Amino acid sequence: xxxxxxxxxKDLREKTGAGLLDCKKALAEAQGNEEAxxxxxxxxxAASAAKKADRVTKEGLIxxxxxxxxxxxxxxxxxxxxxxxxxxxxxxxxCKDVCLQIAAANPTxxxxxxxxxxxxxxxxxxxxxxxxxxxxxxxxxxxEGKLEKYYSTMCLLDQPFVKLPExxxxxxxxxxxxxxxxxxQVRRFTxxxxxx
Amino acid sequence: xxxxxxxxxKDLREKTGAGLLDCKKALAEAQGNEEAxxxxxxxxxAASAAKKADRVTKEGLIxxxxxxxxxxxxxxxxxxxxxxxxxxxxxxxxCKDVCLQIAAANPTxxxxxxxxxxxxxxxxxxxxxxxxxxxxxxxxxxxEGKLEKYYSTMCLLDQPFVKLPExxxxxxxxxxxxxxxxxxQVRRFTxxxxxx
Numbered sequence: 595x596x597x598x599x600x601x602x603x604k605d606l607r608e609k610t611g612a613g614l615l616d617c618k619k620a621l622a623e624a625q626g627n628e629e630a631x632x633x634x635x636x637x638x639x640a641a642s643a644a645k646k647a648d649r650v651t652k653e654g655l656i657x658x659x660x661x662x663x664x665x666x667x668x669x670x671x672x673x674x675x676x677x678x679x680x681x682x683x684x685x686x687x688x689c690k691d692v693c694l695q696i697a698a699a700n701p702t703x704x705x706x707x708x709x710x711x712x713x714x715x716x717x718x719x720x721x722x723x724x725x726x727x728x729x730x731x732x733x734x735x736x737x738e739g740k741l742e743k744y745y746s747t748m749c750l751l752d753q754p755f756v757k758l759p760e761x762x763x764x765x766x767x768x769x770x771x772x773x774x775x776x777x778x779q780v781r782r783f784t785x786x787x788x789x790x
Numbered sequence: 791x792x793x794x795x796x797x798x799x800k801d802l803r804e805k806t807g808a809g810l811l812d813c814k815k816a817l818a819e820a821q822g823n824e825e826a827x828x829x830x831x832x833x834x835x836a837a838s839a840a841k842k843a844d845r846v847t848k849e850g851l852i853x854x855x856x857x858x859x860x861x862x863x864x865x866x867x868x869x870x871x872x873x874x875x876x877x878x879x880x881x882x883x884x885c886k887d888v889c890l891q892i893a894a895a896n897p898t899x900x901x902x903x904x905x906x907x908x909x910x911x912x913x914x915x916x917x918x919x920x921x922x923x924x925x926x927x928x929x930x931x932x933x934e935g936k937l938e939k940y941y942s943t944m945c946l947l948d949q950p951f952v953k954l955p956e957x958x959x960x961x962x963x964x965x966x967x968x969x970x971x972x973x974x975q976v977r978r979f980t981x982x983x984x985x986x
Contacts, residue, residue: 652985656863658854664876667852669865671982680860784980786867789848 598622610635649777653680659693668696670783675776685778688770691757692750696783701750704780705764709748717744750780794818806831845973849876855889864892866979871972881974884966887953888946892979897946900976901960905944913940946976 598621606617606628612635620638624630651673658669672689679685695701703709721740725733745752751764758766771778794817802813802824808831816834820826847869854865868885875881891897899905917936921929941948947960954962967974 654984655860656856656982656984657860658856658863658865660852660854664851664853667854667865667867669854669863669980669982671863671984673985782982784865784982786852786865786978786980788850788852788867789869 598626602626602628606631606635649675651675651777651779651781653677654778654781655680655686655689657686657689657693659690659697661697665788666697667786668693668783670696671781673779673781674774679774679776679778682774684770685774688766688778691755691766692763692780692783695753695756695763696750696785698756699750699753700785701753701783702748703750704782705751706745706749709745714741717741750783794822798822798824802827802831842967842971842973845871847871847973847975847977849873850974850977851876851882851885853882853885853889855886855893857893861984862893863982864889864979866892867977869975869977870970875970875972875974878970880966881970884962884974887951887962888959888976888979891949891952891959892946892981894952895946895949896981897949897979898944899946900978901947902941902945905941910937913937946979 598618602621603614603617606612606621607614609628610617610632612620616635616638617631620631620634621628623634653676654671654673656669656671658667660667670689670693672685672692674680674685718737718741721737722733724740725736728736742752746754746762751762751767753763755761755763755766767778767780794814798817799810799813802808802817803810805824806813806828808816812831812834813827816827816830817824819830849872850867850869852865852867854863856863866885866889868881868888870876870881914933914937917933918929920936921932924932938948942950942958947958947963949959951957951959951962963974963976
């Protein structure tokens with residue numbers, strides 16, 4: 595079996611914009627052949643979705659959800675490229691699902707890129723303190739694992755999708771992008787909890 | 791006719807919490823008699839509403855409004871004292887009206903107290919520059935007038951109530967407080983405009 599170097603994975607990521615794990619898997623499947631790996635990614639929709647993720651979004655929907663009793667409310671803006679997709683029922687359903695997700699799972703940020711550096715440093719420090727005394731190699735792994743856990747709690751896109759918890763919100767979003775053929779972005783959200 | 795001193799107006803305001811103009815009018819109507827003026831204010835509901843405005847609110851409703859087409863959305867939190875009022879139809883209708891108000895009139899702040907001092911200084915400077923050369927006494931009046939205009943554009947409570955523009959939102963709110971017998975506060979709002 596061909597050896598998959600970190601550099602090869604990095605190159606493939608840059609070319610396709612697909613996720614790290616997807617690139618690794620595709621390269622392994624393609625026995626290290628980049629062209630073949632790209633084709634594999636394209637077939638999966640991961641590459642094309644990622645490429646679409648660079649395109650400008652300025653259409654879309656404002657959607658809201660008020661939980662029964664009026665104690666919790668969510669409002670979101672989801673952007674897409676054309677008004678045509680903005681009026682699409684599947685797009686609307688996705689916006690509604692994201693509202694429910696935010697109401698239920700209470701994220702703080704849309705994506706991990708939004709987490710302030712100071713917040714990350716604090717999380718890293720806490721995680722490091724918890725694994726004090728373990729071998730350095732293990733420590734780094736554990737700390738990164740704890741950070742991933744933090745992202746999957748605090749960041750909407752990294753959260754397990756409430757309606758289908760084996761996928762993350764980001765994975766569901768990527769599927770929608772592939773299916774609808776347009777870049778789609780959750781631009782912002784606000785969540786109110788009565789008196790909080 | 792009895793002379794109404796500024797001190798008398800100030801005293802009445804402190805006792806009742808009613809507005810400056812209401813106190814002046816009530817004192818004039820009562821020929822300077824404070825007790826009678828308080829009764830007049832109470833009858834109008836202005837005094838009692840103001841007193842209620844000090845009471846703690848932690849119940850209420852989260853309400854939202856998405857304008858047809860999903861390009862503008864509003865979410866608000868309105869607080870009251872008891873869940874009983876929170877579930878009252880008139881309270882709910884008021885919350886809906888405030889959402890529509892915010893969608894239509896696009897305020898930036900809930901009340902004038904929220905306007906940052908730097909923002910006010912800037913508005914004052916612009917207004918002063920516009921009336922350069924007029925007599926100082928006139929200038930102050932004009933500047934204050936322009937600031938009032940600014941408040942009535944930027945601050946929800948100072949805006950003309952869209953459904954009944956001869957009243958401000960605050961006046962309508964005060965009526966609701968008097969009628970429902972509980973302090974009611976618009977705690978916060980968010981307004982999204984697609985792509986803005």
